[in-house]
Amino acid sequence: MSAQLVAVPELLEVKPADALTSAVRSEFAVGTYLPEPDDPVLWGPACMVPDCPGGRVQMKEPRLCTTHLSRWRKQGKRDIGRFLRSDRVHPLPAASDQREQYGFSVDGTEGRLRAELQLGLQQRHDRRTTRLFSSDFRSAVEAASCAGVDTLVETETLWSVEATRGAAAFLRFTEREVVRLLEPSDPLDRDVWRSSDFPNSGANRVLNLRFEVIDQPWLGSAVKRWLKHRLATGTKWNTAHANLEAMRRFSEFLMTSGQVARSMGDLDRNLLVDYLGWCAALPVAAETRAKAVGGVRLFCDDYRLNGWSPRLPATASIARGEAPTAPDGLPRPVDERVMRQIEDETNLARLPVSVTAIVVIGIRCGLRIGDVLSLPINPLRQDSTGQQTLVYRNHKLDREVALPVVHEEVVELVERQQHEVRSRFPDGCRWLFPRLTGNPDGQRHVPYPTLRGQLQEWLESCGIVDSTGAPAHVTFHQFRHTFGTRLIESGASEHLVQRLMDHRNARSTRGYAELSDQTKRKEFFKYTRFNNRGDSVLLNPETPTGDAEWMKEQLNRAQVALPNGYCTLPLTQPCEMRNACIDCDSYFVTTVEFLPTHRKQRDETVVLIKRAEAEGNRRLVEKNTPLLKRLDTIVETLESDV
Secondary structure (H helix, E strand, O other), X not given: OOHHHOOOOHHHOOOOOOHHHHHOOOOOOOOEEOOOOOOOOOOOOOOOOOOOOOOOEOOOOXXXXXXXXXXXXXXXXXXXXXXXHOHHHOOOOOHHHHHHHOOEEOOOOOHHHHHHHHHHHHHHHHHOOOOOOHHHHHHHXXXXXXXXXXXXXXXXXXXXXXXXXXHHHHHHHHHHHHHHHHOOOOHHHXXXXXXXXXXXXXXXXXXXXXXXHOOOHHHHHHHHHHHHXXXXXXXXXXXXXXXXXXXXXXXXXXXXXXXXXXXXXHOOHHHHHHHHHHHHOOOOOHHHHHHHHHHHHHHHHHHHHHOOOOOOOOOOOOOOOOOOOOOOOOOOOOOHHHHHHHOOHHHHOOOOHHHHHHHHHHHHHOOOHHHHHOOEOOOEEEOOOOOEEEEEEEOOOOEEEEEEOOOHXXXXXXXXXXXXXXXXXXXXXXXXXXXXXXOOOOOOXXXXXXXXXXXXXXXXXXXXXXXXXXXXXXXXXXXXXXHHHHHHHOOOOHHHHHHHHOOOOHHHHHHHHHHHHHHHHHHHHHOOEEOOOOOEEOOOOOOOOHHHHHHHHXXXXXXOOEOOXXXXXXXXXXXXXXXXXXOOOOOOOOOHHHHHHHHHHHHHHHHHHHHHHHHOOHHHHHHHHHHHHHHHHHHHHHHHOO
């Protein structure tokens, strides 16, 4: 064994030497692999020039190989159609020569290193994510050969000096694939679990479970068994990660508190009570403290329920009331003064089409960022009335949701984005927002860190500031909070808001109503109010009756604020000015249940007109005649629907 293999983990020593070679398929187990011209990862898309054997083709338009792109530029970037038809395109070397030039050769390597490079090439081909050019592969082979390593595992410091950026990325990828192949097949024997190994876990981001954070080997094994069971029974990956973090804190408690615990049999009631006290003193948020205790409580309960450890004391439990509960935090909507700047058409025009669509969907539809980024290429469907609905996957609750689209700009932006995606991926793409790099055939959507950076740069470039004049700090999830808050303040019922935001229960929605009430109360007492006679209406929130005055105000306010003030008519009383709403052609609607009211209004209007005619009041007749016609139409329509 060479000196470079000294640091190789034991997992490599427990596998046969031919494990790598047996994992490499025959087409890759050759000295030089020649990719097919249509391979999007190892070759790239086809050149637009007819009969061109290809080569290194750029992803953006025009899609020309390196040679033809150079010739097109030398001709002054003439019309691409004329360029393709011209005699100056010139023939290229034969396809076989091109394939030889862009082939992937492992000549000069042998043994384990040769098999590792072939495996890496095979896995890069199969994963269909990041493109690999033959030049980077040659650099990788040369760097590993010059370093004199027999394996890529734990030898990066030796070959990284000679490798180019693309080559280094490929070698690190290959190292991970080798370790992954040779590690134990049973998750209980691994110290690192990857979300990709649990395809049904619902992981929406790359997040590994690293059990080396638990210092006690017996506890680490117990936690592995527990989380394996939880993932198998439907627990989401992010929840399992939070459970592991709770057990990490418990492990830290055992290490720092001087407690003697060598097995599950030592987890008695007294030790858990001490853990509760230790958690209470942690300088962390209440939510973090609640998760730290709740995870350990669930761990003990599951072990006892499943009978995994007969030695676990019967008293080893934490009651629900003993575990601290994090207070339900109120939503954090974006201040409306900031929202006016964000929604300004001039500012939105400074964003790329894709990012604009993401931001507008977040604001107008209230989707979580993960649900927006994972929208399919065709997310719009027509309902029975011909109106558009947005169909998406609620990954938090693992269900499909159809959301009505009431803003036409959402439809327009989705259609524009579809056009952009289809132009970039003519062979088809799965996502509405595909990743622009490292995504040769459109199988990966935009990652959230990329969007988060773009959003922050945009806020800064537009000079968007908060109420104090300081640069505004906005997270994408705040758009969802803004969406819910706006619905509540517009008079939508909590049940409707719950359905539109697809909350699991009403408690989540209630926070928006509470926040809205607090905001309205603050604004209500902030200004002096006047009626239409100019009289002031003074209310003092500091008096003992302040709460009663506010409730009275809420009782007496109409469901919808007026553009120029508020209606203080109690909600349970009829409105004598209801005819003003009948004159509205844009928003007034009615149903059969209001037919008696409309009949009464019509009869009263007929009497009013006859009286005015008798008195010679032509102005009153002219004013009410159009109203009578509207009422006749409404009554006739509703009567026909009975």
